[in-house]
Amino acid sequence: xxxxxxxxxxxxxxxxxxxxxxxxxxxxxxxxxxxxxxxxxxxxxxxxxxxxxxxxxxxxxxxxxxxxxxxxxxxxxxxxxxxxxxxxxxxxxxxxxxxxxxxxxxxxxxxxxxxxxxxxxxxxxxxxxxxxxxxxxxxxxxxxxxxxxxxxxxxxxxxxxxxxxxxxxxxxxxxxxxxxxxxxxxxxxxxxxxxxxxxxxxxxxxxxxxxxxxxxxxxxxxxxxxxxxxxxxxxxxxxxxxxxxxxxxxxxxxxxxxxxxxxxxxxxxxxxxxxxxxxxxxxxxxxxxxxxxxxxxxxxxxxxxxxxxxxxxxxxxxxxxxxxxxxxxxxxxxxxxxxxxxxxxxxxxxxxxxxxxxxxxxxxxxxxxxxxxxxxxxxxxxxxxxxxxxxxxxxxxxxxxxxxxxxxxxxxxxxxxxxxxxxxxxxxxxxxxxxxxxxxxxxxxxxxxxxxxxxxxxxxxxxxxxxxxxxxxxxxxxxxxxxxxxxxxxxxxxxxxxxxxxxx
RNA sequence: GCCCCCAUCGUCUAGGGGACCAGGACGCAGCCCUUUCAAGGCUAAAACGGGGGUUCGAAUCCCCCUGGGGGCACCA
Numbered sequence: 001x002x003x004x005x006x007x008x009x010x011x012x013x014x015x016x017x018x019x020x021x022x023x024x025x026x027x028x029x030x031x032x033x034x035x036x037x038x039x040x041x042x043x044x045x046x047x048x049x050x051x052x053x054x055x056x057x058x059x060x061x062x063x064x065x066x067x068x069x070x071x072x073x074x075x076x077x078x079x080x081x082x083x084x085x086x087x088x089x090x091x092x093x094x095x096x097x098x099x100x101x102x103x104x105x106x107x108x109x110x111x112x113x114x115x116x117x118x119x120x121x122x123x124x125x126x127x128x129x130x131x132x133x134x135x136x137x138x139x140x141x142x143x144x145x146x147x148x149x150x151x152x153x154x155x156x157x158x159x160x161x162x163x164x165x166x167x168x169x170x171x172x173x174x175x176x177x178x179x180x181x182x183x184x185x186x187x188x189x190x191x192x193x194x195x196x197x198x199x200x201x202x203x204x205x206x207x208x209x210x211x212x213x214x215x216x217x218x219x220x221x222x223x224x225x226x227x228x229x230x231x232x233x234x235x236x237x238x239x240x241x242x243x244x245x246x247x248x249x250x251x252x253x254x255x256x257x258x259x260x261x262x263x264x265x266x267x268x269x270x271x272x273x274x275x276x277x278x279x280x281x282x283x284x285x286x287x288x289x290x291x292x293x294x295x296x297x298x299x300x301x302x303x304x305x306x307x308x309x310x311x312x313x314x315x316x317x318x319x320x321x322x323x324x325x326x327x328x329x330x331x332x333x334x335x336x337x338x339x340x341x342x343x344x345x346x347x348x349x350x351x352x353x354x355x356x357x358x359x360x361x362x363x364x365x366x367x368x369x370x371x372x373x374x375x376x377x378x379x380x381x382x383x384x385x386x387x388x389x390x391x392x393x394x395x396x397x398x399x400x401x402x403x404x405x406x407x408x409x410x411x412x413x414x415x416x417x418x419x420x421x422x423x424x425x426x427x428x429x430x431x432x433x434x435x436x437x438x439x440x441x442x443x444x445x446x447x448x449x450x451x452x453x454x455x456x457x458x459x460x461x462x463x464x465x466x467x468x469x470x471x472x473x474x475x476x477x478x479x480x481x482x483x484x485x486x487x488x489x490x491x492x493x494x495x496x497x498x499x500x501x502x503x504x
Numbered sequence: 505g506c507c508c509c510c511a512u513c514g515u516c517u518a519g520g521g522g523a524c525c526a527g528g529a530c531g532c533a534g535c536c537c538u539u540u541c542a543a544g545g546c547u548a549a550a551a552c553g554g555g556g557g558u559u560c561g562a563a564u565c566c567c568c569c570u571g572g573g574g575g576c577a578c579c580a
Contacts, residue, residue, distance in 0.1 A: 015580045050579055115578065122577090131506040131576065157578055175509070184507055184576090192578040199580050223508055223575040246510080247574070253515080255573075293516065293529090300518040300528050320517080323573055327515050330530045340543075376543040387541085443539090454539035466541040 007040035008213045012066075012073070013203065015047040016058035019273040020065040021262070022326070023218065023248045026291040030245065031216050032071045033292075033314040043210060044076030046087045047203070049196045065274035069284045070307050075210075083210040088202050095197035098205045098235070099158045099190050103143075107234040108190055110146040110156045111138035133186040134159065158191040160200070160231065170229035172222075173243045174321040180226045188227055200224060204231040212240050216316070219244040243316055246295045246323050248272075253325035269380070270328045281354065281380030283342075286335040294324045304337060336379040344371050351384045358385050360392035369476050373468035388468065391476060396463025396485060400496055403459050403489050405452045410500045414493035416448070417456060421486045430479040432471040439471075460489030 012028040014020065035042035044066075046059055063078060075081025085091060102108035111134075122132045138146070139161065150156055162185045169179040190201040197205070207215060221228070222244050232239045250257045257272060265271050269280055277287055289305050297320070298305075298313050305313070339347060348364075348371040355362045374388050390396050405413045423442055427434055443453045458470050461482055467473060474482050 013580090017580070047580065053579060111578095118578085126505080129505045133506095133576080172509095178508070180507070186576080189578055194578080196578090198578070203580090218574095219509070220574060220580085225508085244509085249573075251515080253572080290516095295516090297517055303516095303529055322510050324517090325515060327530070330516065333530055336543090374542090377541065379542095440539095450539045452539090458540065462540095464540090468541085470539060 005038060007038045008034055009041050009043065009211050010035050010214050010216055011043040011045050011207070011210065011212055013045040013047050013206075013217070014062050015050065015053070016062065017050070017053040017055050018058060019275060020062045021272045021274065022287070022291050023272075024062075025065065025069060025071075025274050025287070026248075026294065027216065027218055027245055028066055028071055029069070029288060029292060029310075030296070030314070030316075030319075032073070033310050034214065034216070034316060035074075036311045037314055040213070041074040042072075043081070043083075043212070044073040044078075044086065045206060045210070046077050046089075047199065048087055048089045049198065049202055051089070051194075051196075061275055068274065068278060069288055088206065089196070091202070091206070092196055094209070095202055095205055096191065096195060099197065099201060102160070102190070102234060103158065105234075106143070107161050108158050109139055109141065109143070109161055110150055111159045111187075111189070112141075112146075112149060112154055112156050113137055114155075131184070136187065139187060155193045157189045157193050159187040160190050160227070160234075162187050162227070162230065168226045168230055170226050170239075171242065172225070173241055173316055174319055175244070178222075178225065185227060185230075188224070190231075200227055200231060204228060204235070204237075207240055208232070208235070208237045214241045214243060214316070216243040216245065219247055219321075243319065244321070245319065246321055248294065249323050249325045251326050251328065253323075257326070268328075269382075270331070272326070279382075281382035282331070282335050283338045283350070283381070285341075286331070286338040289338065290331045290334045294326070295320050304341075332379045339378050339381070340376055342375075344368065344375065347371050347375055351378075351381055354382050354384050355389075355392060358389065358392075360389070362392065366391060366476060370468070370473075373472055373476075377468065390462045390464060390467070391473070393463075395488075396461070398459045398463045398489055398492065400492055402465050403456060403493050404496065405448075405456050408452065410493060410496035413456065414490065414497045416446075416453070417460065417486065417490045417493050419446075420453070420457060421483065421490060424479070424483055424486055427479065430474050430477070430482055432475050435474060436471045456489075457486070461485050 010031040012031050014024055032042045034040070044063075048054055048059075059077070066072070073079070075083065075086060077086040080086075099108060103110070118134070121135050125132050138159070163182045166182050167179050168182055168185070169177050171177050188200055189198055191197050225242065225244070229239060247256060249255060250261060262272050266276060271277060271280060274287070278284075285306065288307055288310070292305060292310055292314075293303065296314070296318055298318065342350070345368065348367050351371065352362055352367060355367075370388050370391050374384060377387055378384060403413060403417070404410050405416060408416065419442070420439075423438055424435075427438070439453070440450075443450050446453065454470055458467055459465060461470070461474060461477065
């Protein structure tokens with residue numbers, strides 16, 4: 001299969017009925033990538049023909065989410081373009097016009113069956129263990145008579161006159177030819193009784209009118225794919241290249257993520273909704289890298305991709321049709337990778353909101369100093385609070401047991417802390433080059449292990465058992481604060497030593 | 505029930521008849537580095553779902569089975 005290098009026109013066509021999730025984002029991303037790679041156009045089209053399911057704000061969320069990811073489009077509802085409008089609810093008349101053409105050519109027909117009757121037929125078929133489908137009542141109506149009933153104002157829909165014999169073969173770029181028996185295809189409704197087109201008609205008409213060359217969409221469309229081919233052919237249009245992407249499965253690999261499961265993910269610090277990811281501490285760069293690699297690969301060793309890399313390397317031919325289980329652990333890995341690739345100033349900028357959110361006052365200079373210390377320790381941006389919050393707190397609260405040195409008693413720890421404080425007090429400043437040599441010398445002379453001495457200082461100064469590098473941290477905190485925190489640790493240890501004494 | 509799609513380590517994947525006693529990544533385990541935690545380096549364990557063909561030769565091609573997924577609306 002030769003790579004398509006001529007410019008493509010592709011589209012992402014979400015319906016504004018819920019949150020933009022990683023599956024939709026990936027579809028948008030792939031469309032965007034192939035458009036940019038080939039120098040073609042990427043179009044955003046809102047498929048809002050179902051007024052009942054319309055969710056206010058959903059379109060805005062889609063737009064914001066895509067922008068955040070770094071995916072932009074050339075034509076769309078927010079920026080216009082030569083083939084607009086780009087909202088299907090504003091294209092009602094266009095679809096009706098095309099539906100009319102089909103009726104005139106006897107490729108579609110009016111149907112007056114009520115939803116109630118349809119439902120009854122469906123139930124009967126189900127009870128007979130038949131696959132539910134339209135029974136064809138109105139298909140047999142005389143066209144003139146049907147037209148008259150329509151003129152008289154009788155409620156009706158328009159159905160596609162699906163061939164009842166033979167087979168239909170459509171071609172998916174990843175799967176090859178797919179052939180189905182026409183008799184298993186239904187006489188799908190093209191236009192609803194409210195006059196608005198259903199997806200099957202609207203998408204076909206728009207894809208043709210908007211000169212879409214490649215339809216890259218989710219594989220939930222595979223079952224109706226033959227119908228879509230049939231519709232294009234009924235109009236005599238050339239079909240676009242069809243590409244059906246794999247689906248995302250839940251981490252266990254057992255089925256798609258349910259609504260409830262998706263909502264509960266947030267408790268573990270994860271989400272499949274793009275709107276949540278920023279607040280959870282994820283980088284758009286990492287999201288893009290992660291989702292790009294679920295269903296697509298470049299070669300057997302490259303895994304780190306920037307958007308620019310992806311535009312250069314992406315190809316439809318290397319798409320994988322098999323379903324992929326979502327792996328959040330790998331997501332964290334990619335996030336850490338991209339965090340480490342960020343310039344320090346940029347990382348500092350992205351970390352700041354998480355600190356501010358905690359109510360910390362963030363000094364820019366301090367922030368720029370601590371950022372390099374935590375850069376390789378961060379997997380998500382919000383971890384900055386846990387790892388480096390002590391830099392911004394006026395006081396720390398070390399746990400008493402963290403201050404007691406391994407293999408030493410509280411009393412011995414207390415005495416050790418006093419010696420350390422004495423050294424600290426004598427230092428002219430707290431620069432690494434000033435503090436490290438005398439403290440290391442002290443460790444040597446004391447016969448203790450570095451881990452014992454530095455562990456005590458760490459707990460006292462940072463209030464944590466684990467922290468960024470100690471000497472660098474002390475330099476940023478400054479002598480005054482270091483001494484103050486050491487004194488506080490001593491008082492805690494003193495109390496512990498006394499308690500141990502009285503118990504003995 | 506019917507239709508469609510898919511099938512390599514736990515997970516994401518490389519592999520398009522011999523280069524494969526199957527490679528990479530995440531995770532997991534161990535070691536090294538190291539004041540903690542990370543990061544980094546090294547090592548280990550870990551897969552071609554089953555059965556038939558085709559072929560001198562199959563993870564790779566074909567068929568069946570099994571398993572998994574998706575769909576069967578006046579939703580998209």
